[in-house]
Amino acid sequence: EVRLVESGGGLVQPGGSLRLSCVASGFSFSSYEMFWVRQAPGKGLEWVSLIIGSGSPMYHADSVKGRFTISRDNAKNSLYLQMDSLRADDTAVYFCARALVHYPMDLWGQGTTVTVSS
Amino acid sequence: QSVLTQPPSASGTPGQRVTISCSGSRFNIGENYVHWYQQQLPGTAPKVLIQRNDERPPGVPDRFSGSKSGTSASLAISGLRSEDEADYYCAAWDNSLSGWVFGGGTKLNVL
Numbered sequence: 505e506v507r508l509v510e511s512g513g514g515l516v517q518p519g520g521s522l523r524l525s526c527v528a529s530g531f532s533f534s535s536y537e538m539f540w541v542r543q544a545p546g547k548g549l550e551w552v553s554l555i556i557g558s559g560s561p562m563y564h565a566d567s568v569k570g571r572f573t574i575s576r577d578n579a580k581n582s583l584y585l586q587m588d589s590l591r592a593d594d595t596a597v598y599f600c601a602r603a604l605v606h607y608p609m610d611l612w613g614q615g616t617t618v619t620v621s622s
Numbered sequence: 623q624s625v626l627t628q629p630p631s632a633s634g635t636p637g638q639r640v641t642i643s644c645s646g647s648r649f650n651i652g653e654n655y656v657h658w659y660q661q662q663l664p665g666t667a668p669k670v671l672i673q674r675n676d677e678r679p680p681g682v683p684d685r686f687s688g689s690k691s692g693t694s695a696s697l698a699i700s701g702l703r704s705e706d707e708a709d710y711y712c713a714a715w716d717n718s719l720s721g722w723v724f725g726g727g728t729k730l731n732v733l
Contacts, residue, residue, distance in 0.1 A: 551722035608674075609657075
């Protein structure tokens, strides 16, 4: 089955860290660009990070640059998001998604919830 | 404020045709493909409706169509149905930001 499954969300205090994971199955993981997209409560979709199939380059939204780092392990069919210096406005559902170059994000995970609160 | 501008809401009655606009700049819509997504419920995975400006992925009904002109794009839904009630987002790569940008989303109500 072609799918993406995220994990690692939870409750964390402001200034804390969290690492999200996304495991892919059923497709050639290394052939795809991989994304993290988030949705804060009551808000729209916000692109967070992108990593190319080979692992480099990586791109991050200005809102998370310097705090979040995307990475991937093609041997494990896994995508990661290391989130440091978390703030209350990072509270959101975080989705991982895949895309081919010049094509849209056509497969999404179910999302994992990150709550930043004291 | 989103880099891509969409109306916050739209509405129509069953059978009608509605259009949702997405306005950007030469750095995003002007120079790159626009994709459209449908999200049935907030917090759930979006679905691709239109890819590369005007292409329908397999399985998407031909009631949905997309177009692009200059720095703006549009999603049209004809023969409106109750199940079309959802949030719709446009998205494009932005060359100046070196990142993807989404519109703020349009909530479609089927009256």
